[in-house]
Amino acid sequence: MIRALTLDLDDTLWAIAPVITRAEAAQHAYLREHCPRTAERYSIEGFRVLRETVARERHDLSHDFTEQRLIALRRALEDSGDDVAHAPHAFDTFFVQRNRVDLYDDVPDALARLAARRPLAALTNGNADLGRVGLGTHFRFSLGAREHGAAKPEPSIFHAACQRLGLPPRAVMHVGDDPWTDIDGAARAGLATCWINRERLPWPEALPRPDVEAHTLAELADHLDGHLDSRACLA
Ligand SMILES: [Mg+2]
Known part of the structure; x- marks a missing residue:
């Protein structure tokens, strides 16, 4: 789930x-x-x-x-x-x-779809301010490495986010572009993972594969809509 x-x-x-x-x-x-x-x-x-x-x-x-x-x-x-x-x-x-960013084309619609289904939290090593970016309303909270005191892939930052969501790591999926800091880090912390691979890069062989790979956030929204809360499909 x-x-x-x-x-x-x-x-x-x-x-x-x-x-x-x-x-x-x-x-x-x-x-x-x-x-x-x-x-x-x-x-x-x-x-x-x-x-x-x-x-x-x-x-x-x-x-x-x-x-x-x-x-x-x-x-x-x-x-x-x-x-x-x-x-x-x-x-x-x-x-x-x-904080003046150009969202990828699929992001506004996909974020709204994702946020309508489940709580979203931002988990970033950077210093973007979601309020200034204009995406604050989609997210329950944003946790940055600066605020937490340690960066991804440290398990503690993933666990802190899960704690704030009130959920065990296995009930949370982390979504990101970086195979090491996002996907390997989240998997080691016990979260489900989705690799957003917009550049269609090969997955680094040294790492265990993500649970889901999507080329856009819209693909992830489609995937989750089609397989709502079914852990079995995550492979
Ligand atoms: Mg990134």
Whole structure:
């Protein structure tokens, strides 16, 4: 019996790469306007390298992209002789764009269908804000790695979501695009799994297969409508 779904967000409901590209450009425009020395010293690519350096140095923040980005911004401003007080404002310009996403075409209708049948919860390693994205009404709650203190594939984040849903893991299906963090992680935590494979990639041979594979969220909605609460069909 699948009585609730947890859903990954980035690359499951929308493509993340174009969103980050726009958000990085907005952040850089802020720096050009308010902190030109920083903008001069750190191109968009240069800032990306700095952020990756911070990520490597701060394994303790691997679940917290927001804090990683703020640290990188403070470091870039300081290196360039600009006021570090600009860091949260530069981040805000990034974050506004980070929540302007283009949903995959099938998502609005499929999400409404899924939400009409079962509670949905968002489970993300990223820092999207579902309220700002405009999808808040479909979800009972959103649990982010930053808020939880650990990222997928850690079992604890899946278990925390199940606990908030008031359901045992076996009654919850996790839906996501990443074979390792989403599917293998959820399976190890005892949840049913659906791999959203929009790119029609081969499944990594080293991993146990997902319970369900779908190319779109609409296919998953069709699957669940056709096999309501029948665990036997999940193979
Ligand atoms: Mg994803």
